[in-house]
Amino acid sequence: MNIAVMVKVLPDDQDIVVTADRKLDASKAKPVVSTYDLNAIEAAALLAADTGAATTAIVAGPASVDDSKTKKNILSRGIDALAMAADDALADMDARQTAQALAAMVNQADGIDLVICGDGSADLYAQQVDVQLAEALGWPSLNGVTAITAGDGTVTVERVLENERETVTLPLPAVLSVSPDIAVPRIAGMKDILAAGKKPVTMYAAGDLGELAPAAVEVIDVSAPEPAARKKELFDAAQDGELDAFVAALKGAL
Amino acid sequence: MDFKITDEQELMLDNLREFCAREITEERIQKWYKDRRVEPEVCKAYLDAGFGYLFLPEEYGGIPSDAVTLALVVEELMRCTGATMSFMSYGLAMFDLAEFGSPEQVKMGMEAYQKTGEQCFSLALSEPGAGSDNMSMTATVHWNDDGTCVLNGTKTMVSHAETAPFIMFIGKDEDPSHDNKSMSMFLIPKDAEGVKMAPLHKIGQTITNFDEIYFDNVVVPQDMLLGKKGEGFKQLMKNFELERIMLAAHSLGLAQAALEDAARYAAQRMTFGKPLYMHQLIQEKLTDMETTVQNMRNLLYKTAWEFDQGMSVRLDSALCKRYLSSMCTKVASDAMQIFGGIGYTTECRIGRIWEDCRGDSFAGGTEEIMVHIAGRQVVKKYAADLL
Numbered sequence: 001m002n003i004a005v006m007v008k009v010l011p012d013d014q015d016i017v018v019t020a021d022r023k024l025d026a027s028k029a030k031p032v033v034s035t036y037d038l039n040a041i042e043a044a045a046l047l048a049a050d051t052g053a054a055t056t057a058i059v060a061g062p063a064s065v066d067d068s069k070t071k072k073n074i075l076s077r078g079i080d081a082l083a084m085a086a087d088d089a090l091a092d093m094d095a096r097q098t099a100q101a102l103a104a105m106v107n108q109a110d111g112i113d114l115v116i117c118g119d120g121s122a123d124l125y126a127q128q129v130d131v132q133l134a135e136a137l138g139w140p141s142l143n144g145v146t147a148i149t150a151g152d153g154t155v156t157v158e159r160v161l162e163n164e165r166e167t168v169t170l171p172l173p174a175v176l177s178v179s180p181d182i183a184v185p186r187i188a189g190m191k192d193i194l195a196a197g198k199k200p201v202t203m204y205a206a207g208d209l210g211e212l213a214p215a216a217v218e219v220i221d222v223s224a225p226e227p228a229a230r231k232k233e234l235f236d237a238a239q240d241g242e243l244d245a246f247v248a249a250l251k252g253a254l
Numbered sequence: 255m256d257f258k259i260t261d262e263q264e265l266m267l268d269n270l271r272e273f274c275a276r277e278i279t280e281e282r283i284q285k286w287y288k289d290r291r292v293e294p295e296v297c298k299a300y301l302d303a304g305f306g307y308l309f310l311p312e313e314y315g316g317i318p319s320d321a322v323t324l325a326l327v328v329e330e331l332m333r334c335t336g337a338t339m340s341f342m343s344y345g346l347a348m349f350d351l352a353e354f355g356s357p358e359q360v361k362m363g364m365e366a367y368q369k370t371g372e373q374c375f376s377l378a379l380s381e382p383g384a385g386s387d388n389m390s391m392t393a394t395v396h397w398n399d400d401g402t403c404v405l406n407g408t409k410t411m412v413s414h415a416e417t418a419p420f421i422m423f424i425g426k427d428e429d430p431s432h433d434n435k436s437m438s439m440f441l442i443p444k445d446a447e448g449v450k451m452a453p454l455h456k457i458g459q460t461i462t463n464f465d466e467i468y469f470d471n472v473v474v475p476q477d478m479l480l481g482k483k484g485e486g487f488k489q490l491m492k493n494f495e496l497e498r499i500m501l502a503a504h505s506l507g508l509a510q511a512a513l514e515d516a517a518r519y520a521a522q523r524m525t526f527g528k529p530l531y532m533h534q535l536i537q538e539k540l541t542d543m544e545t546t547v548q549n550m551r552n553l554l555y556k557t558a559w560e561f562d563q564g565m566s567v568r569l570d571s572a573l574c575k576r577y578l579s580s581m582c583t584k585v586a587s588d589a590m591q592i593f594g595g596i597g598y599t600t601e602c603r604i605g606r607i608w609e610d611c612r613g614d615s616f617a618g619g620t621e622e623i624m625v626h627i628a629g630r631q632v633v634k635k636y637a638a639d640l641l
Contacts, residue, residue: 068261069261069264069265072261072262072265073265073268076265187269187272187273187276187303188265188269189302189303189304190266190303190304190305190307190308190317191304191307191317192304193262193265193266193269193304194262194317196265197261197262
């Protein structure tokens with residue numbers, strides 16, 4: 001079996017600066033792996049360890065994602081190979097464009113049986129790419145997966161729903177997005193870190209992925225919230241009428 | 255001049271921080287200080303993550319490394335935890351064993367190390383009458399004709415004695431007199447007949463158990479000899495310079511933790527209507543602490559880099575060990591002063607950091623011994639033609 005895990009590389013939110021006009025300046029932020037994709041990587045690595053499958057991480061984004069430390073970070077986590085499209089023409093893609101770019105790379109990787117996505121991206125968290133990727137590939141898809149077991153040409157997955165645990169078997173190829181609690185990301189061992197730099201990396205340009213559809217979503221503005229001073233209103237529930245005042249204050253704030 | 259670290263070193267430090275966040279809580283640290291040991295499963299997790307394999311030969315699962323990487327790991331481990339994580343040195347101890355031990359001894363040691371992640375031997379070197387002055391040791395090795403040896407003597411300040419399954423014993427061959435330079439080392443089981451131990455209670459670094467060990471006519475087979483007969487002390491000296499770099503990194507990490515704690519406290523504590531850090535006397539302290547810590551870091555990593563280049567660090571490793579061990583206590587003391595009275599309680603960790611820093615003035619060679627080494631090297635460096 002060949003497993004592909006979709007990974008988003010984005011600016012480290014700890015390094016993003018809010019400017020005086022409330023814009024977000026990520027120009028000095030280091031690239032990092034999107035948090036939820038670390039769970040997806042771990043799920044792929046554990047499944048591969050169980051089945052002997054080969055694993056490839058697939059990344060598409062602006063030129064800034066081509067960061068040697070980030071690539072080694074991905075490859076130190078039980079992943080065999082990396083395919084990366086790093087091109088400023090791929091900056092600010094919406095979910096559909098991202099799904100198309102990733103689908104092109106999955107198809108070029110040849111022989112992929114199972115695609116694993118994270119729960120959502122750590123910046124936008126739209127939770128759209130997995131289903132749109134499945135649509136682009138023409139494969140079945142399930143989200144919220146908490147366990148994966150490989151069968152003969154199938155995978156059986158568990159999903160925890162509100163009142164029940166669902167077990168579903170899908171034919172391969174398929175696309176899954178995994179819940180964050182499917183697996184705790186490993187602490188990569190020193191040997192894995194040292195070996196990561198020697199693993200195969202295939203680089204793509206935007207032109208290698210075919211023409212992407214126009215953006216379906218237009219971003220008008222991204223701004224930080226208006227800073228507001230804390231009101232520090234205290235209500236003493238032991239005093240008559242204070243609870244009513246508390247409820248009224250809540251309603252006023254909402 | 256390049257202060258950049260490699261991708262691999264950055265990733266290693268990221269993972270070390272994650273390891274500390276997952277495995278080492280302040281509550282656990284306090285328990286370990288009371289118990290005089292770190293729980294073996296945490297030592298094992300540290301080893302399995304690869305940090306405990308740095309410097310060990312690859313045939314034993316080791317990871318080729320350098321002194322800069324080792325110093326980075328030790329500094330960050332101390333900074334993250336604000337505590338003396340005793341497992342920082344276990345890999346280096348195994349490195350010593352791998353250098354001098356027979357293949358059977360190394361295999362035996364590695365099996366014990368890999369089973370629990372804890373140091374597999376304690377080093378029984380110092381004696382009640384011979385600390386820095388090792389040549390005054392009186393422990394003896396008597397060589398019998400029947401293929402056995404008899405070990406006698408009292409060893410003190412033996413770290414890890416209660417937790418390590420083996421003891422690395424060093425004694426004078428036959429004659430305990432001061433002028434006898436022939437010493438031999440043995441790797442013997444802790445439970446050998448005639449071995450007894452009693453705990454010593456330190457005021458700091460209590461996370462590492464510390465004992466006096468009595469060897470009363472301990473009969474061992476001669477194949478427990480470690481390395482060459484009569485050359486025990488020379489063997490022991492061989493890796494002292496790397497050990498000094500590691501201990502200096504320990505001092506630096508604790509000083510950095512103290513500085514960060516003090517700065518954060520000064521930013522929050524209000525006095526006389528304004529944050530503590532807005533008072534000039536506190537600003538001066540923080541400024542001097544930062545200057546000192548930066549000096550410590552520069553000296554440490556320059557020395558580690560020289561070591562990695564194959565340059566002699568006889569002088570610089572002694573300067574480094576002395577400067578960093580004395581300065582970490584000063585930085586921790588200033589940090590405690592910034593905390594005020596609460597810093598002198600167990601309500602915050604600054605007191606523990608100060609106690610641990612103070613111990614660095616003795617561990618791995620006293621500051622005075624470092625002067626003894628460095629002073630002569632300074633004259634050789636600048637006035638060799640006059641000697």
